[in-house]
Amino acid sequence: MVELETTIKNRAGIHARPSALIAQTAIKFASRIYLEKAGNRINAKSIMGIITLAASFGTKIKIIAEGPDEQQAAEAIKALFESGFNEELG
Amino acid sequence: MKEQEPVNFTVLDLLSLELKEQNDLKLRCVAGRAGLSREITVPDLNRPGLALAGFYELFAWERLQIFGRGENAYINKIEADGVADQIYEKLFSYKLPCCIFSNNIEPTARFAAAADVAGCPVLITELPSVEFTIRVIRILHDIFAPKIIMHGVLVEVFGIGILLIGDSGVGKSETALSLIERGHRLVADDVVEIRCLNGTLLMGQGTNKVIGHHMEIRGLGIINVTHLFGVGAIRDKKQIQLVIQLEDWDPNKVYDRIGMDEMTMDILGVKVPKLEIPVKPGRNLPIIIETAAMNERLKKMGYHSAREFNQNILRWLESESARTMYFFRDDY
Numbered sequence: 486m487v488e489l490e491t492t493i494k495n496r497a498g499i500h501a502r503p504s505a506l507i508a509q510t511a512i513k514f515a516s517r518i519y520l521e522k523a524g525n526r527i528n529a530k531s532i533m534g535i536i537t538l539a540a541s542f543g544t545k546i547k548i549i550a551e552g553p554d555e556q557q558a559a560e561a562i563k564a565l566f567e568s569g570f571n572e573e574l575g
Numbered sequence: 576m577k578e579q580e581p582v583n584f585t586v587l588d589l590l591s592l593e594l595k596e597q598n599d600l601k602l603r604c605v606a607g608r609a610g611l612s613r614e615i616t617v618p619d620l621n622r623p624g625l626a627l628a629g630f631y632e633l634f635a636w637e638r639l640q641i642f643g644r645g646e647n648a649y650i651n652k653i654e655a656d657g658v659a660d661q662i663y664e665k666l667f668s669y670k671l672p673c674c675i676f677s678n679n680i681e682p683t684a685r686f687a688a689a690a691d692v693a694g695c696p697v698l699i700t701e702l703p704s705v706e707f708t709i710r711v712i713r714i715l716h717d718i719f720a721p722k723i724i725m726h727g728v729l730v731e732v733f734g735i736g737i738l739l740i741g742d743s744g745v746g747k748s749e750t751a752l753s754l755i756e757r758g759h760r761l762v763a764d765d766v767v768e769i770r771c772l773n774g775t776l777l778m779g780q781g782t783n784k785v786i787g788h789h790m791e792i793r794g795l796g797i798i799n800v801t802h803l804f805g806v807g808a809i810r811d812k813k814q815i816q817l818v819i820q821l822e823d824w825d826p827n828k829v830y831d832r833i834g835m836d837e838m839t840m841d842i843l844g845v846k847v848p849k850l851e852i853p854v855k856p857g858r859n860l861p862i863i864i865e866t867a868a869m870n871e872r873l874k875k876m877g878y879h880s881a882r883e884f885n886q887n888i889l890r891w892l893e894s895e896s897a898r899t900m901y902f903f904r905d906d907y
Contacts (some may be wrong), residue, residue, distance in 0.1 A: 501797065512743060522706035525782075528726040530743035533790045537782045 487559040489548045495569040498542050503570040504535035509510060514532025518562060529575055542575045582854060584718055585694045586673045587611040592714070600710055602675070606687035606697040611694065615639065615672045618715030621675075622646065627653070636669035639711065641677045643704035654685055667693035677704040685872050691816050720770040729762040729779045729813060732868035736813035738767065738779060738847075739864075741821035745854055748790050750821065753861040757862060760810045761800050764790040769815065771843035779899040782814035787811075817848050817871050819864060832868075834881035 493499060499507075511518045511529040518529040522544060527534035529548070540546055545565065550559040587869055590611070604611065621638040624644055625631075642650070653659045663867055669690055673696040682690075684699055690697045700707050706759045727740040728751040748764055753757060755761050763781035781787035788800045788809045794886050801809050818840045830853055831838075839846040850867055854860065 525724055527724065528743065530577060531765045532797070533786065533789065534726060536786055537766045539783065571621055 486549065486551045487555045489559045489563045491546050491548060491566040493540050493542050493544045493546065493566065494544055494570040494574050496575040497572060498544070499535060499538065499540040501532070501536065501571055502512050503572070505533050506570055507565060508532045508556050508561060510565055511558070514550070514552070514554050514558035515563070516550045516555045516558045518551075519549040520562075521547040521549060582719055584615050585616060586698075587610050589615060589673075593729060593876055593886075594714065597712060598710060600714070601701040601709065602698045604696055604698050607673075607690040607693070607695045609691075610673070610696045613670070613672050613694075615715070616887040618712065618719040619724075620711065621763060622668070624649065625660060629662070629665075631665070634669065636671055640674045641708065641713060641788070642674055642680070642682070644678060644680070647676065647680045647682075654683055660689075663689035663728070667695055668707070669828065671695050672861055673698055673784055675700060675707070677702060677707050686814050694699065696761060717770065717772060720772050722768060722770045723843055724782065725767050725842075727767050728764050729767045729815065731760040731762060731810055731813050732865055733759070735817055735871050736762070736815045736867040737814050737864065737868060738818045739821060740797065740818060741854075742823075744825060745821045747821060748792055749862045750864065752790065752792060754864060755800060755804055755808050757865070758808075759859055760808055760813075761788060761790070761867075762813045763787065763811050764800075769842060775845060777815040777842055777845050777847065778812055779815045798844055815842070815847055816849070817867065818842075819867065820849060820851045821854050821860070822851060824855040828853075833885075 497503075497504065506525075507520075508530055511546070519526050520529045520538060520540075521527075522536060522538045522540055525538065526549070527533065529537060536548075548559050548562050550562075550565075578846055589600075590604060592600070594600060617637055619638045620636070620641050621635040622643065622645075623634075623640045623648055626634050626636075627646060649667070650659070663686065674682075674690065675698045677700050679699060680699045682700065687697055702710070725738070725740065727738050728747045729736065729738050730751050731737070732754060739750060741747055751761060751764065762779060766782050767779045768782045789797050790800055791797050820840075830851065838849045838851070840849040841847075841868055848871065852863060852867075874878060
């Protein structure tokens, strides 16, 4: 199991578009991938799940991956967060 | 699946709960507003009669303090006797979450002032003490109930709450959509918050009202089920009575073919009947799930199709062997 921490870097937070990007990236990996905010853990392959996190600008998010390609998966998701989803950064 | 962190529930949260009808607490705050951010840490209450009388051993100060007619009469008496101030000082030296007066009793000005100084919220309810106690205990127990968030879709089919689970992309949302289209109801898509009430009952609902009753269908995007199918197609919460795990058809796996041995799934310590249904092109999942729901209802009514079937076979085999023994069938 791999656990990485990240923060929301784009001003608008995780709305529909970023959440779709995360889910699309996550679904390419065989591992189970989760995002966790303040103890709430959701499946990173589910768009509605990611939106439910209500992750606004500056929120700390934990990325958890479990499976054969866990390291790559967690890093790919983290890179996505770090890039701010090609949106305006805060 | 992951258990949640402890609840952070303040007096202000209690006041701003949107409760209706038999749950309405009819509360308002009259003093000590500075303390509205005080946390309620235990789902319990206390009648502070003994404390007012000066007995503080085992004083359950961390609970909601309910002042009924009796406590109020005592307050009036100590104020008339002129000993109220030191009693209030002692009482409010504890960090009480809040004081609640029932029967619409206004606290005395002195009591309110002492509460203001201590920053302890004072609330009034229109309800009588007993009714208020019943309601608030029920509500607090719901709020403090163990909670878990699961990935899945919760639907109501023929009155049975079914939680569809399975890996991403196995077709949970699509199956739910066909069920909705056939007149069943959506409770929550993708993220289901489950609370264990009374230790025996699992209540499932969406996590957030704003995004509730939306679904993500691959190829379509996000759809609003309420607008597309009408309010008849949705439901806010529903007890989970059956779990159906959808999984890709695995030719090496043995699936249940008879339905005599029942599988269960443990959610927050409650065992829920569980079915594993393999998904394959050409299998009509909505109809299988509808049938599962009806079968579950039948079981609840005391009729177990598979067991009953087997009993009939056993009875028939017995009578058949008896017949052959008497009539020597081979001789005919």
